Amino acid sequence: MQGTVDGFGYGVVTPVTSYLVACLGSALGLRCVVRSLRNQQSWKPGWLALGAATIGCGIWTMHFVAMVGFRIEGIQIDYDARLTALSLVAAIVVVAVGVFVVGYRGATTGTLTAAGIFTGLGVAAMHYLGMAALRLNGSLRYDTLPVVASVLIAVTAATAALWAAASYRGFLAALGASLLMGVALTGMHYTGMAALGVHLRGATDASHITGTYGDASPTSILLPMLIGPVVFLILAGVVVMFDPQLVLGDGDWSRTTPRRRRARATLPERPAPAPRTDSLFAPRDQRAGRHTTPRGR
Template sequence: MAATVTDFHYGAVTPVAAYLMACLGSALGLRCTVRSIRREARSKKNGWLSLAAVSLGCGIWTMHFIAMMGFRANGSDITYDTRLTVLSLVVAIAVTAVGVFLVGHLGSGARILAVAGVLMGLGVAAMHYIGMAAVQVHGSMHYDTVTVALSVLIAVVAATAALWAAVTVRNLWSSLGASLVMGVAVTGMHYTGMAAVSVHADGMGTTSAQSSIDQLSFLLSMIAGPLVMLVVAATIVMFDPDLVLGDDARPAPRADAVRRGTGTAAGLYDPLPADVNTPVRHRR
């Protein structure tokens, strides 16, 4: 028999929390990618890109499983396959790394953004559906093909937009705005994919309070690690003023130096002589 499916067992709590996690991961990923572009040393560039990939991957994955806390199928207990759940996290980080490393090292040309966006979007969709494959019910799960295709398209567009924002949006407030939009896109992809799900229960399972507690406990234990990683990434960002402020952290040149064109890297400015034939005295 067809089971009644809901994604909002706890009301607005899970979608709002999922959205906030998607925004956090996007914001950290964008800022770390911006910093990687500024660094010339390859090792430091790779370090920032790796942190961006972990932030984005953990943010997207945590969003998915926080949202799954609200998933229920009437007439069936729900459990999760641990190996597939962990695999979905690995996929989320790996495909995000492919996208940010391509853009970070090869630039932001239209072709690079398109290729990286498609690969990253397909990977995010794969993460989602691997995570769904980990869901075990008393019966079978089915998917509407058109809705699944729409969720994949949203994932590709969202990934491409995230990569574009990462290489073009430098200002802190602009990055925060972009992360809010990205949160909508990523969360929207998740719930679009969930709209494709239908459950056919075999009539032998029951939805019990203990089952709900077990499901919640499992998901909370699984997201603990990625949450710690996001906290670590956020701490690194907060203690790096240039990473937080971006272009706003760069001091503006002194007005008199701009007019005369005599600013030096050390911050010392020699006024132009009144007579161009007068020798310039250099400071010692």
């Protein structure tokens, strides 16, 4: 028996919210990556790790916000907690590979392309691991062509977003890169969902579910799981907002700040010490430049 799948249980609310979350995670993560590239005085591993974790959390949060509106007519849906957590780890780890490649090898053609491929594959891995966490009285089946299209969308848009973020400065470039990355995430998700078919095993009640959540709705199951990643994104946003150049993307990040430059300009220059030509074995008074006259004359 074929189940009727509905991915828009709350209308446009979940797609729009998931897109905004994807843009937020992408904007914060990409700015962290670009900061590590343009400010050689920053702590590169820390900023790259923060960027990878932020993008990964954005991917994961986007997916499960969209899944709040996912329904299958006539059956109850549950989620496997271990696979759900594994999908978050997979997103962060795979994205981190691409991010660290760019951070340590530079924003060259090869590294940006490789990073885009890894980031796009991270999006796809997170999506299909998250779907594998579904527990229901049936089996999931996918059409090959839409699955391939979803992976290509993720890889292409993620590569373009990394190119835009690393190649152009300014707020508009950063905004455009994050919007493009949001398209990659949500476009990949809903293309993958279009490939989904559910084959039911007969019973259409919720008696087959043995999970922790019992008869809880998808909303009551997913919303508590989203609290941690959402709080992390907020904290990452606070960290990024402490550096205006990180947000606006203006200026030369490798230089000192204007305040430090002004402070250095106001300091008086110290005269250079005169070279010493005396001998270390000369008397102390002579080394000090003192001239004494004999007594009694």
